[in-house]
Amino acid sequence: MNTDSPSHISMVHDMLEEHHGVHPILIDQDILRDYDTEVTVHPCNWAGCTMHTAVEQRQVAKHLQKYHGISTSATSEDTQQISCLWAGCSDAHMKPGNLPRHIVSHLGVRWHCSICKSSLSRDDAFRRHTSEKPGCQSAKAIVKCGGKSLVIDTVGFEGGWSASQNVLCIPDVF
Numbered sequence: 001m002n003t004d005s006p007s008h009i010s011m012v013h014d015m016l017e018e019h020h021g022v023h024p025i026l027i028d029q030d031i032l033r034d035y036d037t038e039v040t041v042h043p044c045n046w047a048g049c050t051m052h053t054a055v056e057q058r059q060v061a062k063h064l065q066k067y068h069g070i071s072t073s074a075t076s077e078d079t080q081q082i083s084c085l086w087a088g089c090s091d092a093h094m095k096p097g098n099l100p101r102h103i104v105s106h107l108g109v110r111w112h113c114s115i116c117k118s119s120l121s122r123d124d125a126f127r128r129h130t131s132e133k134p135g136c137q138s139a140k141a142i143v144k145c146g147g148k149s150l151v152i153d154t155v156g157f158e159g160g161w162s163a164s165q166n167v168l169c170i171p172d173v174f
Helices: 005-020 030-034 057-068 096-106 123-132
Strands: 025-028 038-043 052-054 110-113 141-144 150-153 167-170
Touching: 025 030, 025 038, 025 052, 025 057, 025 150, 030 038, 030 057, 052 057, 057 096, 110 123
Parallel strands: 025 167
Antiparallel strands: 038 052, 038 150, 110 141
16 A cells, blocks of 8 residues: 555545635545446545445455555455544454444444344344245345435446536556
């Protein structure tokens, strides 16, 4: 990870905010490659980050690795625990491998059962629900995201910028 990256991204954020008068939505350019038509993003509240991340656990893991230098592949017993630096989080320590799943809970993502309307906080809990609850085996997940989440149209970006959505893609050079 480039340690100058966060300061450069903050500078771009501040310049766009000053020029347009609103907070720009900064996303990693890889998000456009990973989604065909639209993606749901949420502000990253990790220790002053000014970017948005896609709300899926794998995208949160990529964001933590690329912009915060946290390897989320470590889950063994001898892995040193780290603190969650999400604004307002009181969960002190966890293994880095559990961090993306934990952060998805900060994003307000909920899985709702299409049959009984149960609301679950994680996709694995939804899968367990549909395998164990009689009558819900054929249920579909209705995924809803928290209030600060935004749906971004991934089509129509010119040079990594969508003026109509106030979204800028941050290239790998940062």
